[in-house]
Structures are given as C-alpha cells and as structure tokens.
Amino acid sequence: KKMASKIRVVLRPVKSIVVRFCPFESNVESTRKFLGCINHKKIQATNRNCEVTADVRHDGSEPLVDVMFADGERLIMKGANLTTIEMLTALGSRCNAKELKEEQKSKKSP
Amino acid sequence: LPFPRVPALSAARVPLSAGWLPALQFVRRGSKAVTRHWKAMHFQRQKLMAVTEYLAPRPAVPPRCLARRRETLEEDNGYAQLLRRQVEEVFRDNRMIAICQFNSMPGEDVVLMRHYLRKHNIEVKFVLNEIVRPVLSQSKYKNLLPLFVARNILLVSREAKAKEMLRVLRGVPQINLLGACIDDTILSKQGVENFAKLPLLETVQGQTVGALTLLPSQTSSLLQRGSAHLTALLDQHIHRLQAGETGSPAEPAPAQSSGAQ
Numbered sequence: 042k043k044m045a046s047k048i049r050v051v052l053r054p055v056k057s058i059v060v061r062f063c064p065f066e067s068n069v070e071s072t073r074k075f076l077g078c079i080n081h082k083k084i085q086a087t088n089r090n091c092e093v094t095a096d097v098r099h100d101g102s103e104p105l106v107d108v109m110f111a112d113g114e115r116l117i118m119k120g121a122n123l124t125t126i127e128m129l130t131a132l133g134s135r136c137n138a139k140e141l142k143e144e145q146k147s148k149k150s151p
Numbered sequence: 152l153p154f155p156r157v158p159a160l161s162a163a164r165v166p167l168s169a170g171w172l173p174a175l176q177f178v179r180r181g182s183k184a185v186t187r188h189w190k191a192m193h194f195q196r197q198k199l200m201a202v203t204e205y206l207a208p209r210p211a212v213p214p215r216c217l218a219r220r221r222e223t224l225e226e227d228n229g230y231a232q233l234l235r236r237q238v239e240e241v242f243r244d245n246r247m248i249a250i251c252q253f254n255s256m257p258g259e260d261v262v263l264m265r266h267y268l269r270k271h272n273i274e275v276k277f278v279l280n281e282i283v284r285p286v287l288s289q290s291k292y293k294n295l296l297p298l299f300v301a302r303n304i305l306l307v308s309r310e311a312k313a314k315e316m317l318r319v320l321r322g323v324p325q326i327n328l329l330g331a332c333i334d335d336t337i338l339s340k341q342g343v344e345n346f347a348k349l350p351l352l353e354t355v356q357g358q359t360v361g362a363l364t365l366l367p368s369q370t371s372s373l374l375q376r377g378s379a380h381l382t383a384l385l386d387q388h389i390h391r392l393q394a395g396e397t398g399s400p401a402e403p404a405p406a407q408s409s410g411a412q
Contacts, residue, residue, distance in 0.1 A: 064252075064298050064329040065339070073252060073301040080254030080325055095252070095327040099339035 045078050045125040050132055052088040054139040056111045061096040062104035062120070072104035072120035075128050108132060110139065234282045241276065242290065245307040249316060249331040249343070250295065253277075253302045256325045264323050271315040273308040294337055298329050313347035 060076045062069040078084070079093055104120040106128060116135060118128050182190060192200065227235075242248065256264075265275050280299045287296050304326070306316060311333050320326055331343050338346060349355075 065294070067297050069297075070300045076252070076327075077254050077301050082255060082257075093324075097327055097329055097340045099341055 043126060045074060045129060046081065048078070048126065048129045048133060050079075050084055050087075050129060051136050051140060052084060052091045054111050054136055054143070055088060055091050055108055057092045057094070057109045059094045059096060059107040059109075060105075061098065061102070061107070063098050063100065063102055065099060066101065066104070068121045069104045071123055071125045071128065072106065074125040075106060075120065078125065078129060110135075112139070231282060234279065235286050238278065238283055238286045239290070241305065241307055242286075242292065245309055247273075247306075247308045247311040247313070247331060247333045249306040250298050250329050251304050251306060251320070252327045252329055253304045254325045254327075256323070260323065260325075264319060264326070267319045268306065268316065271308070271312050271319075272310060273306050273312065273316055276305045276307060278303055278305055291335075292332065292337075295330070295332065303329075311346070313343055317344065317347050 058079060060072060060079075062072045064073075076093075076095055085091075085093075106116075106118040106120055108116040108118075110116070116132070118131065120128060191197075268275060278299075280303065283299050284296060287293065287299070308316075313331075313333070317328075320328055328340050328343065330340065331338050333343075333346060
C-alpha cells in the first residue's frame with residue numbers, strides 16, 4: 042500500500058503544529074510516526090516558518106495533533122484510533138484546499 | 152490461438168495409384184517451414200495444441216480456507232545476535248540511559264550533537280526496535296517496552312549528568328526526550344527534569360551534616376546557660392551593692408558570690 046513517508050504535504054498555510062502524546066501509553070504509535078514524517082526534510086522545506094513542537098507528557102492523556110493554520114483555523118486530530126496515513130492525508134487535503142482558495146483569491150484581487 | 156491467418160500449408164489428397172505415394176502431400180504456398188516471423192500453425196496443429204494445453208492441478212479446497220500451518224521461526228543471523236548482545240551490554244554498564252525519539256535531522260547537526268554530548272561523556276546509540284524489544288521483554292525493563300516505537304536513539308552514560316544532557320537537547324528541536332532509566336529507576340520526561348534540578352550529591356550531604364550538627368553544637372551552651380545566667384545576675388547584684396554602699400567593704404559579698412559558684 043502507500044508508505045507514510047511518501048505522502049507529500051504542503052505546509053504553507055500552516056502556522057504551527059503541536060503533537061502531544063504520552064510515550065508510555067500503547068496507542069501512540071501512529072502519532073509518533075506522524076511526527077517523524079512531518080519532520081522530514083522535504084515537508085519542512087515547504088514552509089520554514091512552521092514550528093513543529095512535540096509535547097511529551099506522562100499523564101495518560103490521549104495522543105493529540107493540534108494544527109494551527111495561518112488564517113486562524115484549527116485542526117485537532119485525536120490519534121488514538123487513527124493511522125499515520127489517514128492523519129497525513131487529512132492534513133494534506135486541508136492544506137491543498139487552502140492553497141487553492143488562496144490562489145483564487147490572489148487571482149481575483151488585482 | 153495466435154494469428155488466425157490463412158495457413159501457408161495445405162494438405163492435398165493425391166489419388167492412390169501404382170507406386171507408393173504418401174497419402175498426404177504438403178503443398179508449399181508462400182513461406183517455408185522455418186520463417187523469421189511468427190507463422191500461424193496449421194489448423195490441425197492449433198486444435199492439437201488447444202486440446203493438450205497444460206491445466207494446473209488445483210486442490211479441491213483452496214488453501215486459504217484451510218487452517219494455516221504455523222511457520223517455524225527463522226534462526227537469527229549472527230548480526231542480530233551481535234546487536235542484541237550490545238544492547239544487553241549497554242543496559243548493564245551504564246547508569247543513565249535516556250530514550251529519545253529521533254526525527255530526521257541533517258547530518259551535520261547529528262555530528263555536532265554527538266560532539267557536545269561526548270564532551271559530557273554521553274554516548275549516542277542508534278537502535279533498531281525489533282532488536283531491542285525482545286531483549287527488554289526478557290530483562291527487568293519491561294516497562295520501557297511501549298517506548299520503542301518509531302525511530303529512537305539511546306543516550307547512555309556512566310554518570311547521571313541530566314542537566315547537561317537537557318541543555319544540549321533543548322538546542323536540538325528534532326529530538327524529543329521520551330523517558331530515561333537512571334540507576335534502575337524509570338523516569339518520565341518530567342522526572343528527568345526534576346532529577347536535573349536536584350543539587351549535587353556532595354552539596355546535599357553537606358547540608359545534611361550541617362543540619363545534624365546544628366543541635367549538638369547548641370547543647371554545651373544550653374547546659375551552661377543556667378549557671379551563666381546565675382553568675383551574670385550575681386555580678387549585677389554586686390555592682391548594685393557596690394554602687395549603693397560605696398564606703399562599706401565589698402569583700403564579704405564577692406566572697407559569698409565566689410562561694411556560691
């Protein structure tokens with residue numbers, strides 16, 4: 042099937058990503074892999090200003106991915122029952138949608 | 152059947168007459184028997200080939216419906232055994248073992264980080280999960296098992312220099328500390344930070360000794376307090392008497408006070 046590291050996400054409309062997980066829990070695998078994929082060179086190269094923070098806790102809370110977009114929108118993904126590929130494609134589709142909107146706006150404005 | 156073309160060969164029946172002639176005589180039309188292009192087979196040959204095609208033998212029940220045979224475990228190759236031995240050694244020799252998640256980092260950054268950690272005598276080891284997991288499950292570090300998912304590195308050291316390690320890791324955003332095992336105690340990230348905030352062992356020892364000796368040092372002064380108070384009171388009394396009776400001899404009073412001591 043598709044490999045998680047092959048999925049390319051354009052992070053331009055993203056302002057910051059916070060990945061919160063508790064490593065001693067057993068449902069954090071997909072979230073950790075998601076963090077590893079986001080930190081790939083090519084994806085980081087699409088947006089140097091996007092800050093990726095990893096919040097490591099020990100309070101038994103769920104793994105969480107909090108994405109803050111540049112236009113103020115927020116995407117929260119609870120990674121306990123999601124796979125890495127699902128999370129990446131969800132983020133990727135939203136980023137692409139925002140890119141298209143921005144392109145249309147920049148075409149309309151002048 | 153390939154190329155439904157008109158075969159170049161046709162068989163014609165020649166009437167039997169005196170003298171033996173073959174029943175079938177092949178008439179050549181167009182190309183020869185051996186050609187450089189694909190030649191269509193004679194129709195009878197085509198039929199023969201179609202009838203005699205290979206049919207693979209199929210079992211009555213497809214194999215996926217039957218219960219699967221347990222495959223025997225492959226024997227480990229020597230490399231895996233060597234890596235396993237190294238991991239066991241690491242867990243035995245070092246006091247502090249920190250486990251961090253490694254997200255891809257440019258190579259120079261890795262080298263720089265290794266350099267800074269080596270200054271504090273901390274080694275960086277890249278580990279493979281499939282090797283570490285069986286080792287851990289058989290040792291006493293079972294609770295470290297859920298940490299070994301996705302790419303990890305181990306920072307091992309003989310001394311427990313948590314503060315310096317945290318300082319270096321803070322400068323590298325792509326490495327996230329997950330947990331550590333210091334002196335056979337499993338700590339989370341918060342635990343490591345608290346551990347780093349603790350003062351040095353010598354300072355703590357000095358503080359304990361100071362607190363313990365504080366009370367005994369006061370004992371001697373405590374015991375002498377009563378008699379010292381009495382002496383002071385009597386001295387004051389003498390002075391007052393002397394000041395009151397300037398003319399009278401002060402000898403009986405001091406003799407009494409020295410006798411009372």
